[in-house]
Every structure is written in structure tokens, then in C-alpha cells.
Amino acid sequence: MTLHDEQKGELIDRVLHEKNRRAWNAWSGQTLSAEERAAAAKSSKIDVAELEAWEDLSEEIKARFAAEYRRRNPEVGTVPDLPKATRLIDMSSTYFANTLVLDGFVFASEASFILANFMRTARFASATFMSATLFDSATFKLDALFDTTTFRRDVLFHSATFASDAMFEAATFVQAVWFAFVTFRQSAEFDYTTFTQDAVFVEATFSSNASFDSATFQQSASFSSATFKQDAWFASVTFTQDADFCAATFAQNAQFKSASFSGFAYFTGTRFGSSTEEPCIPDFSDCLFEKPTSFRQALFCDGYPDFSGAVLHDKTSFTARMKPTPNEIKRDKDLKGRTFWPQKTQQDPVSARESCATIRHVLTQQGLPEDAHFFFRREMHFAGLPSEDCAGLSSEGRSKERSFTERLPYLLFGWLSDFGYSIQRPLVWLLCLWAFGGAAFWGYLASCCVPAPPGVVERPMGTAMALSFSNLFPLFGFGRGALGEILDEMPPVLQVLSGAQTVLSLPLLFFLGLALRQRFRLR
Incomplete structure (x- = not known):
């Protein structure tokens, strides 16, 4: 040499x-x-x-x-x-x-x-x-x-x-x-590199930037348990056979834009983000997934994956819950204290909402209404976010940003019923509305707040509670007869309160029915 x-x-x-x-x-x-x-x-x-x-x-x-x-x-x-x-x-x-x-x-x-x-x-x-x-x-x-x-x-x-x-x-x-x-x-x-046979990067550590842009993997590519501590670029990569990223870690940028996955793709247990100053928003925009892809138990620490323009296979799987189960933590101690999806994110809310909608659509096609509704709730959550809650909002995001009046229905939808999923929330609100009305009516009827008018006989608390209950369920006709006569004798302010109870109870009853339908619908 x-x-x-x-x-x-x-x-x-x-x-x-x-x-x-x-x-x-x-x-x-x-x-x-x-x-x-x-x-x-x-x-x-x-x-x-x-x-x-x-x-x-x-x-x-x-x-x-x-x-x-x-x-x-x-x-x-x-x-x-x-x-x-x-x-x-x-x-x-x-x-x-x-x-x-x-x-x-x-x-x-x-x-x-x-x-x-x-x-x-x-x-x-x-x-x-x-x-x-x-x-x-x-x-x-x-x-x-x-x-x-x-x-x-x-x-x-x-x-x-x-x-x-x-x-x-x-x-x-x-x-x-x-x-x-x-x-x-x-x-x-590794830009434009050609791997004709199997390429094995198991437990490889990339301490700085790693670039595989436009590379071609003609057989299986295994990056299981690999660690990418900085930017990882797989833009326009062609995976002809299976691509395995199980348990891999992407600490910062994970770029798969326009990549083509002709075989099975596995991102099971993959971790995107590490709560560093640089958030990791996985970019799968314009990707083509020709076969099922697994994102089960993948940890998206900083944001929701960008699937804009991507073609996902109908059998793509996601973990539709926030926290790992005790059994999952027992099998993998690294899951302790972590969540599969971020509670808060610096991501563009428009992009996050679109990603959740894409995932929801895939899960709906699979006949998984419970999982689909999880991403529907996240979708509605981002729809109600103001731009100032998300740093680094893009110009496109600002142009699509809703005013407070446009976002208010989404906020109320979340507060009152967890976007149609919670049975407890509308029940608690109905209970509070019933108790408040009952207390107001009882105060009048018992003359503890105002003197009883001439000819009105003081009635027990049960009558006040019954009157408040009848206002919450007008369709059952509880307000007819004696209860209706009592309400006619009350001051205008209490009659307005009675009408407000009826108006407010209708959306709460709707939310309650929506949650019951979601929980007990056929799967």
C-alpha cells in the first residue's frame, strides 16, 4: 500500500x-x-x-x-x-x-x-x-x-x-x-448510499447529525435500539423491505419526509424527543407506507408526528392512551413516569390537529372507536388552543388561527364533557345545576332569604329539590300540576333561573348521552 x-x-x-x-x-x-x-x-x-x-x-x-x-x-x-x-x-x-x-x-x-x-x-x-x-x-x-x-x-x-x-x-x-x-x-x-442486502445498525450510537437522505435499502434495514442524539435525516429514503426502528431514540429532529416504506415498518417503542431545548417533531410528511406500520408504545415526548400528505396503510397501529399500564412499566422500566403523547407541546397547533385527524381516520377505518375518540379529543384540544400557547407558530398556522369566539365552543365542549367522552363531567355539572336551583327555590319557599308572600304556604326542601329537578328534565312533564303552580307564584328572578336551568340542562344531557353512546357502542 x-x-x-x-x-x-x-x-x-x-x-x-x-x-x-x-x-x-x-x-x-x-x-x-x-x-x-x-x-x-x-x-x-x-x-x-x-x-x-x-x-x-x-x-x-x-x-x-x-x-x-x-x-x-x-x-x-x-x-x-x-x-x-x-x-x-x-x-x-x-x-x-x-x-x-x-x-x-x-x-x-x-x-x-x-x-x-x-x-x-x-x-x-x-x-x-x-x-x-x-x-x-x-x-x-x-x-x-x-x-x-x-x-x-x-x-x-x-x-x-x-x-x-x-x-x-x-x-x-x-x-x-x-x-x-x-x-x-x-x-x-450515508446520503445516496445503496444497501443491496441487509443493513444492520442495531444499538448504533449517533452522537451528532446522522444523514441517510436518498439512501436505498433494498433488503431489511434494522436500526433497533439505535440512538440518534442530534438530527436524524431519512428524507427520500427508499425502504424496499422491512424497516425496523424498534426501541430507537430520536432526541432531536427526526426527518422522514418523502420516504418510501414498501415493506413493514416498525417504530414499536421508539422514543421521539428527550425534553431538550430543541423539540423533536417527527416529520413523516409525504411518506408512503405500503404495508402496515407499528407505532405501538412509541413515545412522542415533544409533539405529534407530522403526517401531512402521507399515505398510511389501513392497518397502521398507534397506542391510544396517555400513560403506560403497570404491566408495561414492569416489562420496561424506562416507561415509568413517561407518557406516550405530550400533554403540552410547542408544536404548531394546526399541524398537531391535522396529525391527530389523520390518525383518527386510520383508527376509525379499523373499527376502533375508542382509540379513534382518543385522537378526536386531542384534535379538539388543539382546535381550542390560542397561538400564544404554542411557541414558534408558523405563518400558515397564524393565518389559520381562530379568534376566541371561534374557539369558545371547543373550550366549552372540553370543559363540560371532555369532548363527549366523560360521563362524570356532565353528571357533575347537572348535579351542581340541580343543587344551585334547589337551594335558591328552597330559600324562597322557606322564607330564609325573602319573606313568604301572603297566601303562600311554606313547603319543605323536598319540594324545592323536586322543582329544580323538573326544570332539568322538562321532557318528562314533571313541571305540570302543583309544581307549575308554585313556579307561577315565584318572583320573576326565580322564573328566569328556572328557564336557565332548562336551557343549560339540554347540552349537558346531550353530552351525557354522547358519552354513554361512546362507551357502550358496538365495537
């Missing part, structure tokens, strides 16, 4: 690099077939002649190898033969002190960088690995550049550490790739 010497300093000596690359590719290409050479030359962006030059350069390379070996190992007497190109390229536990430039290199046989330490920048841009490649537990202290690199066999980065930027933009993984338990401490770039 460094037959003509290593790179020195920060600046790359391109002439030196080209000499090293030509020598390496001539040696490596001797074992490849004509078809493999053509494919490798294309992916490495080199002239195929570099891979066919072994016969012409072999003597020169062997002589150079012997001279360099003696120079670098003066204490060794015998120079070993040049390694065979078919053997394992074993650089396990190698300490790379200088900048490593392998742009355009072709690795014909299996290469192992297990436990290797790259102390300076490691460049593999446009390199081609024809056989399995192992970077298990490798450490990249500075930038690791794998732009447009092609891996034609399995690749393992298991437990590797990228202390600086990791660039895999437009890379191609023809076989399976494992980034399980990898730590990315700085930016991780």
Missing part, C-alpha cells in the same frame, strides 16, 4: 498516492478475471489497465518491495517473498500513525482491519473491496472517508468507533453490512 512511501503531513501528495495505487492495483488485479477487472475499474474510477499491469510491472514491484523492506527493517537479514494476492490482507491491530490514502484501491481478497487504529485521516474514497471486509472494533480518530466506496461482499464495522466525521456518501454495499454497536461521535453521512 505504501510501496513508494507513506503520506507525510496534512496535505496529500497526489503523485505519491498515484504511484502507490498503480503498484497496489497491478499486484491485486492479477487474480481477477476480465469481468471482475472491468467491474472493479468502473467502481474505483480507474483505467482497467492498472489492474492488467502485473506482467509489465511485476519485476519492478518486487525489486521495489525488497529495497523498501530492507530500508524499513535494517535489522532483518532475509527479505520475505512478496505476499500472494489471494491471501488475507491482514492489518488487524495495525497502528496507522500517518494519513492513510487508499482512494481508488482495489482489494481482490479478504481484508481485515480488526482493532486497527487510524490516528490520522483514513481515505477509502472510490476503493473497491471484492471480498469480505472486516473493520470490527476499529478506531478512526480523525475523518473516515468512504465516499463512493464499493463493498462487493459482506462488511463488518461491528463495535467500531468513529471519533470524527464518517463519510459513506454514495457508497455501495452489495452484500450485508453490519454497523451494530458502532459509535459515531461526529457526523455520519
Whole structure:
């Protein structure tokens, strides 16, 4: 790799690099077939002649190898033969002190960088690995550049550490790739990357921004238990098969705009947001979900997912309640003290209301009225919010903001009946209305508040309560007869109160009936 010497300093000596690359590719290409050479030359962006030059350069390379070996190992007497190109390229536990430039290199046989330490920048841009490649537990202290690199066999980065930027933009993984338990401490770039087989990022940690924009996953993609501590970009990504984000954590921005999910998508137990200064509003706008997607037990800490323009499968599942059950907390202690949906949010209320309406529509199609009504209540809640309760309201949100008089019906709907769901609230309001009217009537009839008029006989409290009750249920005709005569004899203020009781009781009775219907309707 460094037959003509290593790179020195920060600046790359391109002439030196080209000499090293030509020598390496001539040696490596001797074992490849004509078809493999053509494919490798294309992916490495080199002239195929570099891979066919072994016969012409072999003597020169062997002589150079012997001279360099003696120079670098003066204490060794015998120079070993040049390694065979078919053997394992074993650089396990190698300490790379200088900048490593392998742009355009072709690795014909299996290469192992297990436990290797790259102390300076490691460049593999446009390199081609024809056989399995192992970077298990490798450490990249500075930038690791794998732009447009092609891996034609399995690749393992298991437990590797990228202390600086990791660039895999437009890379191609023809076989399976494992980034399980990898730590990315700085930016991780996988834009336009193609994963032809399974891509495994299980329990990977992205400490800075992670970008997979326009990447293609042709087989399953697993990000289960992965942690994205800053922005995660999956815009316009194509998931041809299953996409697994179970138990993953998105601390800040989770961007899936225009992504396409052709297989099953799993966001079960995924956590969006961490109550940091930067709220996490998952963006699934314009996404296409062709198969069922699971958002069961997903934690939306800061806001409701944006599904504007998205096409959701009819069997998409959501957890339609605020708090985890004791059994769920017992199985997962991290759920303790958390809620599946935020009580308060800085999100644009217009966007939140539309998202709740989208979810409600999906659950209604599934015949889940109880779950659908949960999101209906959240939808009505956002409809009654003033803009000042939501910081950062967009211009579109401000233009759609309702005045207080427009929001008042929603507020009353919530206060009096929890948007048609609570049986207790309208009953309590009816009880208060009945007690207040009964007390007023009893005060008059018992002459404790005003003197009884001539000819009026004081009646017990039961009569006052009965009169108040009859006002609440006029359809039953309780106000006819003696109770009606008593009401006719009362002062105008009490007659107005009686009429107000009747008027106010009607919406409360409607809300009560609405809640009873919701609770006991056929499922």
C-alpha cells in the first residue's frame, strides 16, 4: 500500500498516492478475471489497465518491495517473498500513525482491519473491496472517508468507533453490512448510499447529525435500539423491505419526509424527543407506507408526528392512551413516569390537529372507536388552543388561527364533557345545576332569604329539590300540576333561573348521552 512511501503531513501528495495505487492495483488485479477487472475499474474510477499491469510491472514491484523492506527493517537479514494476492490482507491491530490514502484501491481478497487504529485521516474514497471486509472494533480518530466506496461482499464495522466525521456518501454495499454497536461521535453521512442486502445498525450510537437522505435499502434495514442524539435525516429514503426502528431514540429532529416504506415498518417503542431545548417533531410528511406500520408504545415526548400528505396503510397501529399500564412499566422500566403523547407541546397547533385527524381516520377505518375518540379529543384540544400557547407558530398556522369566539365552543365542549367522552363531567355539572336551583327555590319557599308572600304556604326542601329537578328534565312533564303552580307564584328572578336551568340542562344531557353512546357502542 505504501510501496513508494507513506503520506507525510496534512496535505496529500497526489503523485505519491498515484504511484502507490498503480503498484497496489497491478499486484491485486492479477487474480481477477476480465469481468471482475472491468467491474472493479468502473467502481474505483480507474483505467482497467492498472489492474492488467502485473506482467509489465511485476519485476519492478518486487525489486521495489525488497529495497523498501530492507530500508524499513535494517535489522532483518532475509527479505520475505512478496505476499500472494489471494491471501488475507491482514492489518488487524495495525497502528496507522500517518494519513492513510487508499482512494481508488482495489482489494481482490479478504481484508481485515480488526482493532486497527487510524490516528490520522483514513481515505477509502472510490476503493473497491471484492471480498469480505472486516473493520470490527476499529478506531478512526480523525475523518473516515468512504465516499463512493464499493463493498462487493459482506462488511463488518461491528463495535467500531468513529471519533470524527464518517463519510459513506454514495457508497455501495452489495452484500450485508453490519454497523451494530458502532459509535459515531461526529457526523455520519450515508446520503445516496445503496444497501443491496441487509443493513444492520442495531444499538448504533449517533452522537451528532446522522444523514441517510436518498439512501436505498433494498433488503431489511434494522436500526433497533439505535440512538440518534442530534438530527436524524431519512428524507427520500427508499425502504424496499422491512424497516425496523424498534426501541430507537430520536432526541432531536427526526426527518422522514418523502420516504418510501414498501415493506413493514416498525417504530414499536421508539422514543421521539428527550425534553431538550430543541423539540423533536417527527416529520413523516409525504411518506408512503405500503404495508402496515407499528407505532405501538412509541413515545412522542415533544409533539405529534407530522403526517401531512402521507399515505398510511389501513392497518397502521398507534397506542391510544396517555400513560403506560403497570404491566408495561414492569416489562420496561424506562416507561415509568413517561407518557406516550405530550400533554403540552410547542408544536404548531394546526399541524398537531391535522396529525391527530389523520390518525383518527386510520383508527376509525379499523373499527376502533375508542382509540379513534382518543385522537378526536386531542384534535379538539388543539382546535381550542390560542397561538400564544404554542411557541414558534408558523405563518400558515397564524393565518389559520381562530379568534376566541371561534374557539369558545371547543373550550366549552372540553370543559363540560371532555369532548363527549366523560360521563362524570356532565353528571357533575347537572348535579351542581340541580343543587344551585334547589337551594335558591328552597330559600324562597322557606322564607330564609325573602319573606313568604301572603297566601303562600311554606313547603319543605323536598319540594324545592323536586322543582329544580323538573326544570332539568322538562321532557318528562314533571313541571305540570302543583309544581307549575308554585313556579307561577315565584318572583320573576326565580322564573328566569328556572328557564336557565332548562336551557343549560339540554347540552349537558346531550353530552351525557354522547358519552354513554361512546362507551357502550358496538365495537
